[in-house]
Amino acid sequence: MKTVIRTNNLSKVYKDAAAPVHALKNVSLEFIQGEFTAIVGPSGSGKTTFLNVIGGLDKPTEGSVVIDGVDIATLKESQLFDFRLRHIGFVFQSYNLIPVLTATENVSFIMLLQKQPKKEMERRAKEMLEQVGLSDKLDVRPGKLSGGQQQRVAVARALASKPDFVLADEPTANLDTESAFNLLDIMARLNKEENITLIFSTHDQRVIERASRVITLVDGAVAKDEAFDR
Amino acid sequence: MKTLLTISWRNIWRNRSRSLIIIIAIILGLMGGVFSAAVRLGTEQQQYRESVEHQISHIQVHHTDFVANPEARFRIAQGFEIAKQLTEHPAIKVASPRTVFDGMAASANMNSGIRIKGVDPDTEAHTTSLDKLIVEGTYFAENGRLPSVIIGRELAEKLNSGVGSRIVLTFQDIEGEIISASFRIEALYEVSSSRFEERNVFVRTTVLNSFIGDPGAVTEIAVLLEDSDEYRKLKDEIQAMHANLEVRHWADLMPALFYSLEFLDQSLIWMVGIIMLGVSFGLLNTILMSVLERIKEFGVLMAIGMKKTKVFAMVLLETSLVSLIGGVIGLLLSFGMVEYLYVRGIDLSSVGGDGLSEFGYASVIYPEIDPVFYFKLMILVVAFAVVAAIYPAWKAVRFVPAEAVRTE
Numbered sequence: 001m002k003t004v005i006r007t008n009n010l011s012k013v014y015k016d017a018a019a020p021v022h023a024l025k026n027v028s029l030e031f032i033q034g035e036f037t038a039i040v041g042p043s044g045s046g047k048t049t050f051l052n053v054i055g056g057l058d059k060p061t062e063g064s065v066v067i068d069g070v071d072i073a074t075l076k077e078s079q080l081f082d083f084r085l086r087h088i089g090f091v092f093q094s095y096n097l098i099p100v101l102t103a104t105e106n107v108s109f110i111m112l113l114q115k116q117p118k119k120e121m122e123r124r125a126k127e128m129l130e131q132v133g134l135s136d137k138l139d140v141r142p143g144k145l146s147g148g149q150q151q152r153v154a155v156a157r158a159l160a161s162k163p164d165f166v167l168a169d170e171p172t173a174n175l176d177t178e179s180a181f182n183l184l185d186i187m188a189r190l191n192k193e194e195n196i197t198l199i200f201s202t203h204d205q206r207v208i209e210r211a212s213r214v215i216t217l218v219d220g221a222v223a224k225d226e227a228f229d230r
Numbered sequence: 231m232k233t234l235l236t237i238s239w240r241n242i243w244r245n246r247s248r249s250l251i252i253i254i255a256i257i258l259g260l261m262g263g264v265f266s267a268a269v270r271l272g273t274e275q276q277q278y279r280e281s282v283e284h285q286i287s288h289i290q291v292h293h294t295d296f297v298a299n300p301e302a303r304f305r306i307a308q309g310f311e312i313a314k315q316l317t318e319h320p321a322i323k324v325a326s327p328r329t330v331f332d333g334m335a336a337s338a339n340m341n342s343g344i345r346i347k348g349v350d351p352d353t354e355a356h357t358t359s360l361d362k363l364i365v366e367g368t369y370f371a372e373n374g375r376l377p378s379v380i381i382g383r384e385l386a387e388k389l390n391s392g393v394g395s396r397i398v399l400t401f402q403d404i405e406g407e408i409i410s411a412s413f414r415i416e417a418l419y420e421v422s423s424s425r426f427e428e429r430n431v432f433v434r435t436t437v438l439n440s441f442i443g444d445p446g447a448v449t450e451i452a453v454l455l456e457d458s459d460e461y462r463k464l465k466d467e468i469q470a471m472h473a474n475l476e477v478r479h480w481a482d483l484m485p486a487l488f489y490s491l492e493f494l495d496q497s498l499i500w501m502v503g504i505i506m507l508g509v510s511f512g513l514l515n516t517i518l519m520s521v522l523e524r525i526k527e528f529g530v531l532m533a534i535g536m537k538k539t540k541v542f543a544m545v546l547l548e549t550s551l552v553s554l555i556g557g558v559i560g561l562l563l564s565f566g567m568v569e570y571l572y573v574r575g576i577d578l579s580s581v582g583g584d585g586l587s588e589f590g591y592a593s594v595i596y597p598e599i600d601p602v603f604y605f606k607l608m609i610l611v612v613a614f615a616v617v618a619a620i621y622p623a624w625k626a627v628r629f630v631p632a633e634a635v636r637t638e
């Protein structure tokens with residue numbers, strides 16, 4: 001099995017606050033290709049910080065992140081932008097989509113930045129939107145979509161460019177229970193079908209049961225790391 | 231690039247009213263700028279036309295001492311022959327030999343320092359269109375007992391006399407002896423410059439020459455060219471032929487007018503530039519507002535791998551598009567406005583334009599603007615807009631993605 005991400009003794013201290021905040025403490029984890037991992041923990045436990053650090057959006061105070069054998073600390077800023085573009089898919093809690101682009105255009109956007117051929121791009125965008133059940137919303141702009149539909153477009157976008165892994169920070173936080181389950185079902189299915197490594201954070205106990213691995217953070221440290229056979 | 235353009239274009243219309251307000255500000259700024267530019271330009275052009283066509287002509291030739299002492303003593307030897315020879319030059323429309331010197335005009339109760347111009351009525355009509363400037367009386371019909379003089383309306387008012395009145399002109403003959411002679415005012419003329427009207431009186435050369443005692447006297451040759459742009463070349467040519475004479479073109483004679491015309495373009499660009507600077511601050515504010523509203527969006531774009539340079543370019547592109555829309559509409563409307571005013575004229579008398587004639591300005595002006603000027607303005611508008619967008623664009627890319635994607 002191929003290791004996609006490895007973190008070594010990851011620590012993150014926010015020093016700008018009144019008192020330094022230890023958001024991550026000695027986190028050493030490995031993620032294997034095809035895993036569907038949920039990072040859980042109460043608010044403030046360091047889930048977002050962890051995802052930002054392994055996604056190359058934030059720098060650790062100590063320790064390293066190795067993705068596909070590359071220590072991302074060795075990359076220059078512009079290389080890091082490129083690295084994210086080619087290897088990592090992101091789904092955020094909100095502000096995911098470009099409001100002025102249609103669903104199809106949003107899904108194509110990353111492939112466009114990757115300079116993929118136009119024909120292939122359109123085909124793939126349509127395919128992914130079908131996969132997330134939005135084949136009737138291809139030309140609709142985000143403003144006309146519900147929160148759940150918007151997140152499904154974001155998932156389609158993150159997966160369309162076939163990244164090595166997808167990071168999703170509380171993708172269901174703004175959704176009602178039904179939409180949340182629906183979104184996670186789609187993510188779980190795509191994880192199986194496309195064999196893409198998926199790491200998402202949540203503090204919602206109800207959605208955890210979709211994951212094949214659940215890592216619990218408490219005060220920035222790994223408290224539990226359980227695998228489930230689903 | 232095409233997608234960037236699409237996104238930028240659609241972003242502009244996201245906040246329709248805000249974009250429209252700034253577009254309208256650009257349009258109004260441009261129209262205001264172009265209007266005032268047109269007024270200035272029209273005024274200067276009119277003044278040039280008036281001065282050159284009705285007063286001084288393109289080139290004037292004198293005896294070298296005449297410039298300092300405009301007296302009959304300093305005549306151009308063989309003046310009539312020289313004028314005739316110049317008239318035959320293909321680039322010269324007409325060369326008018328005159329007998330010109332300073333003197334005094336006196337009516338029963340007033341007197342005034344003047345310049346007396348002895349002219350040949352026909353030649354003068356071709357040179358300065360004096361015949362067309364007559365507003366009262368006849369043009370050298372010499373229908374009185376006394377020889378005729380044509381004076382400006384302003385002088386007539388000053389001397390408290392009119393057509394048919396007698397005035398006495400006093401001047402020096404070729405020996406420097408003082409002569410006084412009575413003339414009858416045959417006509418009054420009007421030009422846009424009241425100073426010119428007050429100073430210049432016209433009589434027949436033959437009459438004046440017999441008074442001063444030299445029938446072949448010429449103190450000034452006024453030269454009107456076929457092509458007004460050739461005045462420098464022709465001045466040099468005439469000077470080369472007549473090294474002993476003083477040859478000056480209109481720019482030598484009216485340096486102030488020359489410089490204001492020469493640098494008019496620049497000064498107008500500056501003027502519009504200052505207006506656009508004001509508009510740019512509004513634009514900066516608008517763009518900054520829209521960038522700050524979308525700061526998370528930009529953060530997400532950078533997080534998913536859109537390079538900072540592209541995000542930066544996107545903000546600049548949006549601003550350029552807004553300014554381009556405003557610029558194109560503004561300049562089209564300005565163009566229409568100027569064309570309309572060119573036909574209709576701008577009547578400045580209603581805003582105190584009557585006083586303008588004292589400075590040689592006409593009170594109704596017909597502005598004309600070179601198309602190149604609009605092109606320069608377009609570049610100016612977009613350049614200002616791009617500069618105004620730099621700070622907001624920098625704000626957009628400075629925001630770190632890690633902060634942008636946090637929702638708290």
Ligand SMILES: Nc1ncnc2c1ncn2[C@@H]1O[C@H](COP(=O)(O)OP(=O)(O)O)[C@@H](O)[C@H]1O
Nearest residue numbers: 014017021023042043044045046047048049050
């Ligand atoms: N930019 C920051 N400056 C200071 N403290 C921060 C910053 N970002 C996060 N934190 C703190 O770090 C801790 C972990 O935060 P976070 O990773 O957002 O946790 P979670 O996503 O699990 O809610 C919290 O105590 C939070 O207040």
Ligand SMILES: [Mg+2]
Nearest residue numbers: 047048049170
């Ligand atoms: Mg969080």
